[in-house]
Amino acid sequence: MAKLGKRMKSAREAVAGKSDISVEDAITLIKSNAKAKFDETVEIAMNLGVDPRHADQMVRGTVSLPNGTGKTVRVAVFARGPKAEEAKEAGADIVGAEDLMETIQGGTIEFDRCIATPDMMPVVGRLGKILGPRNLMPNPKVGTVTMDVAQAVQDAKGGQVQFRAEKAGVVHAGVGKASFEADKLVENVRAFVDAVQKAKPAGAKGAYLKKISLTSTMGPGVTVDITSATGNA
Template sequence: MARLTKKKKEAQAKVDNNKIYSLEEASALLKEITYTKFDASVDLAIRLGVDPRKANQMVRGVVSLPHGTGKDMKVLALVTPDKEAEAKEAGADYVGLDEYLQKIKDGWTDVDVIVTMPSIMGKLGPLGRVLGPRGLMPNPKTGTVTMDVAKAVAEVKAGKIDFKVDKTGIVHAPIGKASFSTDKIIGNAKELLSTIMKLKPTASKGVYVKSIYMSSTMSPSIAIDTKIG
């Protein structure tokens, strides 16, 4: 444990807490201060000038990261028998309906994304208390409730993620892995940030993007200039 603490201190010493880094500087620095033995996730935390308690200031959306997430997203397709083949061909890890509804009811949630069809949403309603807190409830706004199941599954597998501002006004989202090149980290970050900028609620007044921090698993956070062009 002492070795880990030493590495953390060394990583922290490389970050100037009084400096606002450019996206390019932060992406390069992050690779220097990531000390985990596994391939750490890279995340952005964007504090927005919105009041998420008000429906007209909720920020939620989807983005297809150009370089993917670096993670093999486990997808469950809850579909009728006639859609099973296309869901499997598109890469869904689990495909079915009643048996998986029962598994979820029993507490199974070992997936990253659930894709389903409009006609099945009624069956998912009673499972909201299980799926909701884990961010697994399918939603038409994120493209996970659709008749084009194959397309939805393929997009998730290719790097499509959904994000939502939390109750404190912060959007947390993964943008790749520490093993990514700086160019890939920068490209994914820019795609996410530009998407969030387009979603500014008209009811939001004042500064919209208040702060941006980049970090990897267990690394210190790096403050990024909110004016990224």
């Protein structure tokens, strides 16, 4: 087993024995342990009582975090004509059609969010095996297949976060940077949890929110009291 460095050993000692604590206390711990040489991302992981292999138990959606993510999001848009111009004016980093498809097929993916107008989906559909596994495939359910490309670009750039349950029923996302003020991170965490709660699928049985953990990019995780995370404490 690899030997722990002094920083990680100290961080683990700080959270030892602390579990199911309030969101406020968890954020305080995470911020104090985020001592990497870069601005670490604060991440949330939620274990849900769902089996995403069943269509009626899939959890996915978007949430606009009240205080943004602190991350620069690169946006690609599949559009033609006036809609392509609209996307460029809204701040899209890459705009194209068949040319963009060929670039992606060639192995160049220089974006974090992909948006498309409905008429472009036959072209985008050819990229399913490339974009799908990277969770980049445009989807009308999360607002990335739309005629309002300007709004979609602004949402992506302004702190909107997409979430989707993975095979084991886990949803995770970045909810801000360690440099954020604690109260702003707390607001972001609760906004994210609220969005996941509202996305509860009809097929979910029993306990839906099973476990919530917070961590920073290079720090240890800590479990959070579910009642505190939902704002019902």
